[in-house]
Amino acid sequence: MSAELRVERLRKVFATGAPAVDDVSFAVGAGEIVALLGPSGCGKTTTLRCVAGLEHPSAGVVRIGGATVSAPSEGVLVPPRARNVGMVFQSYAVWPHMTVEQNVAYPLRQRRTSRAEIERRTAETLKLVGLSEFARRPVVSLSGGQMQRVALARSLVYEPALLLLDEPLSNLDANLRLRLRDDLRRIIKRTGVTALYVTHDQAEAAVLGDRVGVMRDGRLLQIGPPAEIYNRPAELFVAQFTGASNLLAGRVLDRDGEFGTVEAPSGHRLVAWLPPRVSAGAAVRIAVRPENVRFGADGAGGSGPNRFTARVLVQRYEGAQTVYSLAVLGGKLAALELGSSARYAVDSEVDIVLPPALCWAYPDEEDAVANR
């Protein structure tokens, strides 16, 4: 039932402006969930719509389950209804003139499924999304979260080869979003359908995606398991977009395999992971996630690299966690401490460790996230 999706060198240029999708290639294995992550306007939706057939790509090939559904160079363009994909829209797009049941049964009707079969599968799918008791309600009487479940049920009921989701949770409030996020993964996994999930929320991408792809300005920068994206961002943009908000300027003194020594303007040295393209002498910026700043000199026996003494400038208590602004290495560093008791007062001195594997140095010319 589920099928592999292959996107090769996909390109979409609209009549106006720069290409919305520019040379994007990736694959989603059968039964896998891939989340496309990126800031607004980076081309996520356009990519998704090209896969669905709602947008006609300018170049590239889209294959679903081995069958080419779109290849402009060969003149192949399969219409959406023949691609056997399901899609969940950001705006729910449930049909307001129908009941919940009618919405869900609609795709089966279009497929001329027998009446009994329609009833069985509709009921089954509604149960899957937990809306059995709402079957006969007019869809407009539901809440936003319920509507989104209807939309999900509607796109799953005919067991499509591929499920496409375009920011399905972004119209919901924060609590519901967290709950539905987990439900969504569970439901998708239970059906085993291949899924391509578009979002601009990195937590959502990490939770939902077996792999995450980060896009920017129409390009796919990096794709990999969430842990890889979070722990080995290939570019400064990826690091920053996924939350590495600390940037420390420096210069590479020497390089040793994957790691190298970087000297900060203050004269301090620290060891950081270097992408292959960075060599000795290069000006770099080191990205560090606030939550990767370790407090205290304990742990590695007090003798490892990247130990510094910092002074607390600002302490922001957030209940379940505390955010500090530290003066260190001739600059400022944000650090996060979990737990409801804040241990360090303003103006106190504190020892910190920046684990080398979690300090990533990128060439200085790479621009950071302007805004997100």
Added chain:
Amino acid sequence: MATSLALADQVRPAPRLASFRLGGWLWSGLLLALLAFLVLYPTFMLLYGALSGTNPVVDGFNLSAVSLDNFIEVLANPNVHFALVNTLVVCGGGTAIAVVIGLGFAWIVVRTNTPCKALIATAGLVPLFVPPLVAGVAWTILGSPRTGLINTVLAWLGTDWRLNFYSMPGLIAVFGMYYAPYVYMFTSAALRNMDPSLEEAAEISGASALGTLRTITFPLIAPAIIAATLLSFIVMLGIYGIPAVLGAPANISVLTTYIFNLTAWSPPLYSTAAAVAILLMIVTGLLVVLQQMVLSGKSFTTVAGKAFRPRSLDLGRWRYFTLALAIVYLLVVAVLPTLALVIAAFRKYLFFRGAASLFDLKQYGLQHFDNLFSNPLTTLSMVNTVEVALITAVAGGVLAFAIGYTVNRTNAPGRRAVDLIATLPVAIPGLVIGVAYLWAWIGLPGGLYGTIWILALAFIARFMPDTVKVLSTSLMQIHRELEEAAAGSPPSARSCCRWRGPA
């Protein structure tokens, strides 16, 4: 304006509700009083005339004269039946054509990649600016069975085909063509406000383009279609110019022309005319109520405050076909009639020996213009016309905006009544309304009677429904939430405005 904005605030529960409530009553009261003077009082005079069979100014008021006899006599008159049936057939047929054309246009403009869409969108509205009488006259010149330009050209082409616009089908066709814009305005707004992903969801679910149209698009814009259908039917009910010119030679009377004839015959039968007019008003009133019920039952907008990316169907080469359709429409409703009128204006006599004589320059001249402009009355009447038009446009526009805003945008008490009363004049044929105004306003103190102000007043009242409807359509398109947001208040919880930013 300030007052109506204050009224808009009532939409949200506010602590100052009570004071708004009072302001609302004052405001509605003011509007109702104005409407009572402009519409209800003349209508009452008409009703009195119809029921008493007398001229209330000449014969004075005498309540004992009021009886239903005159009315019953009118209802039993077979000629009234004939006119009524004709009216229903002509307006029904015309509405059907208007719906087909209007919907087609709306679809082409909003949903396809037809070239020159801006031009088509404008062209679709052209008939709104053509007075019915002018349209009627243009079509007699074009479509008269014996001497119409179209038939002259057909004869020249050697075909035996002839078009006869002095007929029921002719009337229906002209009605349909000229009132399609009402349907177009309503349905294109509905289509534009519809989330395109509703249709995309259907396509992905396996529906064909036609299936999507049938099962999703149509049901969703059905309220707009029904409302537009009723509106164009209502407007057609009140049109005099077209059936007067095209129907008369074939002895096809509709209610409006019948009413006119009653007043034009010698001796004139004004109270019969008034009774028929009341009949027409009742039919129209019922339809207006029905239309309002349809409109209030369902919302036009599916998701508020969101600008949808226009979804345009790639028609491939068929887009030139849709373009051609639009051009043909423009040709038929605007270019051909204008040409006909230009020929009529410059031609000495409208007799065509054959198609060749169309191009006989000796037959053309400026004599009609000479006659027109050598005549001091023309200049005077043009000055008067412009003056009246200005007064009407400004005063009528302000009033219509106040009414449209109150009805569509506020919870002001009595706004339904305001809407209904403001729509009533649609139902009263111009001539009868003229008499009603004469009866009603001649007794006004001061020197108002006999000045152009009285004319302006009559025009304001007469054209209020059209102005209000046009303004309402555009007011309906701006969703309330957008306006509230603009006013600085927080969008309501169910708003689907997208908020972007760090979570």
Added chain:
Amino acid sequence: MTKILTSRPSRRALVKGALGLAAAAVADRAGAQGPGKNPFGPPELIEAAKQEGSLVYYTANFAEVERQVIAAFNKRFPFVQVEMVRAPGGQLITRVKTEAAAGKLAADVVDHSDRGLMLEIENQFADYAPPNAADYIADVLISPKLWPRATLGWSIAYNSELVKNPPKSWMDLTKPEYGNGQIGQVIGPSGGTTWTRIMFERQVLGEDYWRKQAATKPGLYPSGAPLSDALVRGEVSIAPLLYNIIWTKKRDGAPVEIFFPPEGVPINPYASGIPKTASHPNAAKLFLNWNLSDEGQTFMIKELGQLTSLKQAPAYPEGYDPEVVKVWVPNFEQYKKLHAAWMEDWNKTYGYRQ
């Protein structure tokens, strides 16, 4: 036909022509006494009219026609501005009645085609007589307050491009060869002039003339103006029309021919009067005096194709041979009495839905 169209100068016509000229000459000298010397009224009246300077003129006649009348009047009396209000007959009467009842009748002169309707509101009008009152045919005078300012006569016209074998009489209009909508007719209930014609048809041409004529399935038009346009355009080929409506079109080159049928020419005198409430009574009198004078009537005959109710016509319209043409004036008693019943008959016979 040829006989009708050539205007053979008769002895009487010559006499009338001479009289008309003489009258104009006398007027120029603005003499002292009697209608002959003061054809438009005494100098005091003219002076008073000059003081008033304007008048409001309600008419049921065509605006185009009355504009020319006003222009001709202003040629002689440029100091009286005439403001014209034109409305179809029925509406004009209603307006006059309503305005009069409200005490706001603005008219200084009311001019109407239906003498019957005007007689009903006779008491709204002031006593008035023109200086040449005695020259008018007594039969057409229905009230001492109302005067036949205009007199219109019926003729038959045809489109000369379309009709190769034209009719020559009223009876010819019943011939099947002119069937199937070739003939156009103004509807009976359109007003006083048409009522006069259909009364003539029934009383002079025979009880069953309507039936025979209606059998040709004529096209029906609400009034003379659209019918004359239709004739010029060729929508109909033949139509009985008031001579003045179609003659001006022929004069300006329209492809039509007109003749006065030998069986008779029904004529319809208008009724014009000065309301008691007129605020410019002297200007109104002067206006009517001029209209009713030989000069005014001559203008309307020569330039507008009308006839006259003067005992001795000062002129004849082109194509009108007083030796041949038999003028027919309806009996006013019958004109009033027969109207309702006969109109119903006519509507039935012609299938017109009133």
